[in-house]
Amino acid sequence: MTTDLHDELLGVVRDLTQREVAPRSADLDAGDRDAFAHCWTAACAIGLDRVLLAEEFGGAGLGPADLLAMIEEMAAGDAGLAVAVLLHNVALAALPAEAVAAVADGERWSVTLPPLAPSLAFGISKGSAGVSGRIPFVPGALGAGGFAILDPAPGSAALFFHSTAPGLTIQPYPFQMGWRSSPAAGLVLDEVTATPVPHSVGSDSGATRLVRLGVSAVARGIAGRAWELAFEYAHSRHQGGVFIIEHGAVRSLLAGMAVQLQGVGPAAISRAWLDGDDGGAIAAKVLASDAAVGVTTDAVQVFGGAGYMCETGVEKLMRDAMYCRLYPEPNWLVSDQLVASFERRH
Numbered sequence: 001m002t003t004d005l006h007d008e009l010l011g012v013v014r015d016l017t018q019r020e021v022a023p024r025s026a027d028l029d030a031g032d033r034d035a036f037a038h039c040w041t042a043a044c045a046i047g048l049d050r051v052l053l054a055e056e057f058g059g060a061g062l063g064p065a066d067l068l069a070m071i072e073e074m075a076a077g078d079a080g081l082a083v084a085v086l087l088h089n090v091a092l093a094a095l096p097a098e099a100v101a102a103v104a105d106g107e108r109w110s111v112t113l114p115p116l117a118p119s120l121a122f123g124i125s126k127g128s129a130g131v132s133g134r135i136p137f138v139p140g141a142l143g144a145g146g147f148a149i150l151d152p153a154p155g156s157a158a159l160f161f162h163s164t165a166p167g168l169t170i171q172p173y174p175f176q177m178g179w180r181s182s183p184a185a186g187l188v189l190d191e192v193t194a195t196p197v198p199h200s201v202g203s204d205s206g207a208t209r210l211v212r213l214g215v216s217a218v219a220r221g222i223a224g225r226a227w228e229l230a231f232e233y234a235h236s237r238h239q240g241g242v243f244i245i246e247h248g249a250v251r252s253l254l255a256g257m258a259v260q261l262q263g264v265g266p267a268a269i270s271r272a273w274l275d276g277d278d279g280g281a282i283a284a285k286v287l288a289s290d291a292a293v294g295v296t297t298d299a300v301q302v303f304g305g306a307g308y309m310c311e312t313g314v315e316k317l318m319r320d321a322m323y324c325r326l327y328p329e330p331n332w333l334v335s336d337q338l339v340a341s342f343e344r345r346h
Contacts, residue, residue, distance in 0.1 A: 006066065006069070009062075009066065009070070010069055010070065010073055012046055013046070013048065013070045013073040013074060014073050016042055016043065016046060016074075017073055017074050017076060017077035018077070020038070020039055020042045021039050021042075021074065021077030021078050021081060022076075022077040022078075024038070024039060024078075025077060025078050025313065025316070026310070026313075026316075028078045028080060028081060028180070028181035029078075029080075029180050029181065029310075029316050030180070031180055031181070031183065033143070035181075036081070036143075036181050039078070039081055039181075040081070040084070040106070040108060041106060043074070043081070043085060044105065044106050047059070047060045048070060048074075048085050049085070049088055049089070049092075049106075049108070050089070050092065051066065051067045051070065051089050052064065052067060052089050052092070052093045053092060053093070053100065057097070057100050057101065058105075064210055064213075064273050065270040065273060065274065067086070067089055067210075067214070068213055068214060068216075068217045068266070068269055068270065068273070069217070069266060069270075070085075071085060071086050071214050071217040071218060071221070072217040072218070072220050072221040072224075072266065073221065074221065075217065075218040075219075075220070075221025075222055075225075076221040076222070076224055076225040077225075078181055079178070079179055079218050079221065079222050079317075079320035079323070079324075080139075080140075080178075080179040080180055080181030080182040080320070081181050081182070082217075082218050082221060083139050083140065083179050083182045083214075083215075083218060084108060084110075084139075084140045084181070084182045086211065086214040086215075086217075086218070087109075087110045087111050087139060087140055087182075087211070088108050088109050088110065088140075090111045090148075090207050090210055090211055090214075091109040091110055091111040091146075091147070091148040091160075092109060093207075094111065094148045094150060094158045094160070094207060095109075095148060095158075095160055096195075099160060099195070103145070103146075104145070107145040107146075108140070108143065108144055108145055109144055109145055109146045109147065109148065110138055110139065110140045110141055110144040110146075110147055110148075111147065111148045111149075111150060111207065111211070112135045112138050112147055112148070112149045112150065112187065113150055113207070113208050113211055113328045130191040130192070130193060131149070131159060131161075131189045131191070131192045131193075131194050132189055132190055132191055132192075133189050134186065134187065134188050134189070135149075135186060135187045135189075136186045137173060137184055137186065137327075138184060138185055138186070138187055139179055139182045139184045139327060140182035140183070140184070141170055141183070141184055141185035141186075141187065142170065142172060142183040142184070142185050143183070144163055145162065145163055146160060146161060146162040146163055147160065147161060147163065147187065148160045149194070150207045150208065158196070158207075159194035159195065159196050160194060160195055161192055161193065161194040161195070165192050165193065165194070166192070166193070167189060167190040167191050167192040167193070168187065168188070168189055168190075168192050169187070169188040169189075169190070170185045170186075170187060170188075171185055171186040171187075171188060172185050173185050173186065177319045177322070177323070178319040178320040178321070178322055178323030179320055179323045206276075208278075208328065209272070209273065209276075209277075209278055209281040210273065211328050212281040212282060212284070212285040212328060213269050213272055213273055213281050213284060213285070215285050215288075215289065215324050215327060215328070216264060216269050216281075216284045216285045216287075216288035216289070216324075217266075217269060217288075218320075218324055219285075219288040219289045219291065219292035219321060219324040220261075220264070220265075220266070220269075220288055220292070222292045222295075222296065222317050222320050222321050222324070223257075223260070223261055223288075223291055223292040223295040223296065223321070224261065225317060226257070226292075226295050226296040226299040226314055226317045226318075226321075227254075227257050227258065227261055227295060227299070229299060229303075229312070229313060229314055229317075230253075230254060230257065230298070230299040230302040230303070230314070231254060233302060233303055233312075234250050234254060234302055244302075250302055253298045253301055253302055254298075254302065256294075256298060257294075257295045257298050257299065260291040260294045260295050261291065261295060263287045263288065263290075263291040264283075264284050264287040264288045264291070268280075268284055269284050269288075272284050277341075278337075278341050279337075279338055279341030282334050282337060282338045282341065283338060285324075285331075286331045286334065286338075288324070289321065289324035289325045289331060290325065290331065292321035292324055293318070293321045293322060293324075293325060295321075296314065296317045296318035296320075296321045297318060299314045299317065299318070300314050300315060300318055
């Protein structure tokens with residue numbers, strides 16, 4: 001893709017985010033399904049639901065790097081919606097052609113990634129699988145039309161099934177504090193009939209790598225928006241006879257936020273995908289999510305006591321940033337995987 005076309009597409013997503021998503025951010029965070037449906041329909045109208053698919057399937061035929069850049073733009077408006085777009089695209093990319101063709105316009109799917117959860121019991125025979133097990137946390141599971149399960153075992157197949165499949169119980173996650181517009185749920189599977197297909201998103205680890213990098217992009221979008229809000233507030237809030245941007249403590253906070261924003265840029269995220277670098281994807285996700293938590297926490301401090309009020313929007317960004325640390329696995333649980341990925345290089 002040419003640079004001009006890439007920039008044009010990002011401009012379209014940025015316009016959608018500013019015009020349709022950002023004004024509904026509070027409603028999305030409150031779980032307003034009408035607001036989500038409106039934003040999802042608007043996203044589908046510009047092709048954000050089929051970024052990775054070929055044109056013959058109604059897709060844009062773009063690559064993962066383009067999707068990641070779009071996800072970052074959308075996350076500045078609402079992280080939960082951006083996550084829903086990410087997981088839907090990964091799920092569709094894992095489905096066979098006939099299954100993609102059967103997905104209705106506007107229907108949303110999600111993908112399950114259980115790399116650190118107990119192995120699911122797969123029983124595969126004659127092209128169908130009786131699947132039993134439990135996946136405790138699937139973002140966007142409520143309201144999804146179907147699911148793709150991507151087992152991390154080498155040589156394994158992806159499995160897909162509809163949300164109405166017999167034997168599937170979707171248990172709402174009651175204590176979700178971030179990404180609220182993509183309400184999570186646990187999936188309990190009792191001999192669910194699911195169709196196995198080979199992975200089609202790169203290698204066996206490609207889908208997990210793409211989700212990790214997608215969460216990195218979401219974190220960058222959150223952090224960028226927090227910086228903008230804090231910077232604007234510092235130039236509009238008077239204290240001690242001057243705008244608070246003139247106070248050394250506030251300038252130090254803003255400077256620290258700017259440094260953290262540069263911790264992992266879009267180029268590093270794209271390179272980790274293009275190089276097939278699982279270790280790089282893990283590192284990018286840890287760096288970006290930690291930076292997002294740091295930036296949003298400092299943004300709350302710039303706002304002072306008002307930062308803890310939902311009206312400012314920065315406390316929502318801080319909650320959303322924390323969830324980037326937790327998915328698809330907690331940052332503090334990936335150390336072994338990260339070290340192992342670098343060990344394989346030597």
